[in-house]
Amino acid sequence: MAKGILFILSGPSGVGKGTVCTALRGKIPELVYSVSATTRSPRLGEEDGVNYFFKSRDQFLNMMQNDQLLEHAEYVGNYYGTPRDFVEKTLLSGNDIILEIEVQGALQVKEKFPEGVFIFLLPPSLDELKDRIRGRGTENQATIDHRMSVAVDEINLMEHYDYAVVNDQIDSACKRIESIIVAEHCKVKR
Ligand code: 5GP
Numbered sequence: 001m002a003k004g005i006l007f008i009l010s011g012p013s014g015v016g017k018g019t020v021c022t023a024l025r026g027k028i029p030e031l032v033y034s035v036s037a038t039t040r041s042p043r044l045g046e047e048d049g050v051n052y053f054f055k056s057r058d059q060f061l062n063m064m065q066n067d068q069l070l071e072h073a074e075y076v077g078n079y080y081g082t083p084r085d086f087v088e089k090t091l092l093s094g095n096d097i098i099l100e101i102e103v104q105g106a107l108q109v110k111e112k113f114p115e116g117v118f119i120f121l122l123p124p125s126l127d128e129l130k131d132r133i134r135g136r137g138t139e140n141q142a143t144i145d146h147r148m149s150v151a152v153d154e155i156n157l158m159e160h161y162d163y164a165v166v167n168d169q170i171d172s173a174c175k176r177i178e179s180i181i182v183a184e185h186c187k188v189k190r
Helices: 017-027 058-065 084-092 102-113 124-137 141-155 169-184
Strands: 006-008 036-038 052-054 069-074 080-081 097-100 117-122 163-166
Touching: 006 124, 006 169, 017 097, 017 169, 036 058, 036 097, 036 141, 052 069, 058 069, 058 080, 058 169, 069 084, 069 102, 080 102, 084 097, 097 117, 102 163, 124 141
Parallel strands: 006 097, 006 117, 036 052, 117 163
Antiparallel strands: 036 080, 069 080
């Protein structure tokens, strides 16, 4: 059986990766989603095992030491990482899987899985990005400023990706990503 394809959806925080990813999963139910581990506290409405696996710092460090994470990154004071086993098993079973992760982590995945398909989600503009980070209403000013400066550094890393998708409208961004998924399945080398 052919292996599944690993898709990595990345880009600056606030660009709408989460929203686009959720919409995409609604349209392609067979696309498996990787639930990350994190040390940050749950936001209102977030559930353990659904949005994230919420871990203490010690639990997270333990996962790192036991090589249970495919990649990990420290982002604005918290750790985030992708559980390795689930990704590998999903691919071996012939299913596609999508990771929704920040840029440092995506670059680590590229070293381990160069055959992965790396999609960079871009904001229509930096002003728009700031509005979106603000609009979420869950972050204080210092965190917003920090996230903005991280975002500018991250956009500079776009050259390492296979595709760039502007998130002007969720629906159009989703359609472009769906087209990428179809095109990747049609590649002769696969
Ligand atoms: P948030 O705290 O807003 O849920 O996520 C912050 C950032 O961490 C987002 O850019 C999100 O995509 C990223 N992120 C979520 N899970 C992972 C992960 O497993 N690994 C990495 N490297 N980043 C992640």
